[in-house]
Amino acid sequence: MNILVINSGSSSLKYQLFKMPSKSPVCSGLAERIGIDGSFIKHTVYNKEDKHIIEQTSFISNHGEGLKQILKLLTQGEFAVITSPEDVAAVGHRVVHGGENFSGATIITDDVKQQIKKLFSLAPLHNPINYKCIEVAEETFPGAKQIAVFDTAFHQSLPEEAYRYAIPEWYYKEHGIRVYGFHGTSHKYVSEQAITYLKKQESKIISIHLGNGCSISAIKNGKCIDTSMGFGPLSGLMMGTRSGDIDPSVVFHLMEHAGYTLDQLSTLLNKQSGLLGVGGSSDMRDIRKLLGEDDDAAKLALDLYAYRIKKFIGTYAAVLNGIDAIIFTAGVGENDSAMRQAVCKNLNYLGISMDDDKNLKYKGEILAVNELDSQVKILVIPTNEEYEISSQCFELLKV
Ligand SMILES: Nc1ncnc2c1ncn2[C@@H]1O[C@H](COP(=O)(O)OP(=O)(O)O)[C@@H](O)[C@H]1O
Ligand SMILES: CC(=O)OP(=O)(O)O
Numbered sequence: 001m002n003i004l005v006i007n008s009g010s011s012s013l014k015y016q017l018f019k020m021p022s023k024s025p026v027c028s029g030l031a032e033r034i035g036i037d038g039s040f041i042k043h044t045v046y047n048k049e050d051k052h053i054i055e056q057t058s059f060i061s062n063h064g065e066g067l068k069q070i071l072k073l074l075t076q077g078e079f080a081v082i083t084s085p086e087d088v089a090a091v092g093h094r095v096v097h098g099g100e101n102f103s104g105a106t107i108i109t110d111d112v113k114q115q116i117k118k119l120f121s122l123a124p125l126h127n128p129i130n131y132k133c134i135e136v137a138e139e140t141f142p143g144a145k146q147i148a149v150f151d152t153a154f155h156q157s158l159p160e161e162a163y164r165y166a167i168p169e170w171y172y173k174e175h176g177i178r179v180y181g182f183h184g185t186s187h188k189y190v191s192e193q194a195i196t197y198l199k200k201q202e203s204k205i206i207s208i209h210l211g212n213g214c215s216i217s218a219i220k221n222g223k224c225i226d227t228s229m230g231f232g233p234l235s236g237l238m239m240g241t242r243s244g245d246i247d248p249s250v251v252f253h254l255m256e257h258a259g260y261t262l263d264q265l266s267t268l269l270n271k272q273s274g275l276l277g278v279g280g281s282s283d284m285r286d287i288r289k290l291l292g293e294d295d296d297a298a299k300l301a302l303d304l305y306a307y308r309i310k311k312f313i314g315t316y317a318a319v320l321n322g323i324d325a326i327i328f329t330a331g332v333g334e335n336d337s338a339m340r341q342a343v344c345k346n347l348n349y350l351g352i353s354m355d356d357d358k359n360l361k362y363k364g365e366i367l368a369v370n371e372l373d374s375q376v377k378i379l380v381i382p383t384n385e386e387y388e389i390s391s392q393c394f395e396l397l398k399v
């Protein structure tokens, strides 16, 4: 059964085509730096021993356009992997915000689409894009099942003390104001990988997802018990363009004393803050380049970014009453060894000590980068949201 998975993030669009139940994809790829300079698509087709890579470097203004270019690569030319739309049984979509209604993979109906639409304002960088990708896929593969896998699903296990805010209950009951949490598909996938690696079902794990969006989760015995993103994917860690935690008084102040509108505030906190706002670019690779040129703003951005992660590790060590392993994953977590090192520095009191040489050796496979006598394992685990989505779709269709 062929399942195409579309994982649209805030800055990227990743995809993989699986012939389920095989975990090895038929093809995979990503469009990166969507909407900023230097956009590109890297498309890889896997043959038995060989692989073919196609790279395109024209500007991609938005995700809908990116997906159309990707679908061309899948269906046209010498390395096409889909000869007819009927070849695809299902398209699995990452959908970021599912509110409280979805805890598993869900067939997309008109009603589900309306619910995704209702949540646009809570995940403005994501749900509109996810919705657009669903529409493009419906047009391209009219006979395929369209299935949504929500980032919020894995966090439905949060206990009430973690998911409720300290405001009157009415706001929860009437307006659904609570912590939902995001990147759940990634946290679920990497924590399951860690449990298998540790051979320890009863485990206390901190999973740190550092992509364009960033979040950190406390996972006890395979269940998420707390997470840093909240009502929307804006709180917690510092991100590519998002501020992460900020005192709400700042919002009142800017409204009252600087005449900011809601739109301006949303733009400031969602699109102009984080690495971009402090360091001058949303892309960690650019920040590293600026650091190499002794740029003070880039240095400050890196310090803030690492400090915030460290603070959350301390918080979740308390929440979990100990730690067996911490996981670094996603674009920055997997590729930026210097950030992993900065985060783990001076955490010896928690039993976390990194082997700096091993940390430099990560090559894309799960790797423990802690010293041998470190009480806590430090794992770098490549996330695979696409495979996790594909297997959830496959399970749903098998029933
Ligand atoms: N080699 C690298 N070194 C440092 N950062 C990297 C590297 N490769 C990718 N990244 C960073 O990963 C981030 C994107 O992560 P990703 O998980 O793909 O994001 P998303 O899925 O949220 O779009 C970008 O900030 C990018 O700079
Ligand atoms: C939820 C979220 O922030 O996703 P991304 O990292 O893909 O932007």
Ligand SMILES: [Mg+2]
Residues within 6 Å of the ligand: 009, 211, 212, 330
């Ligand atoms: Mg992502």
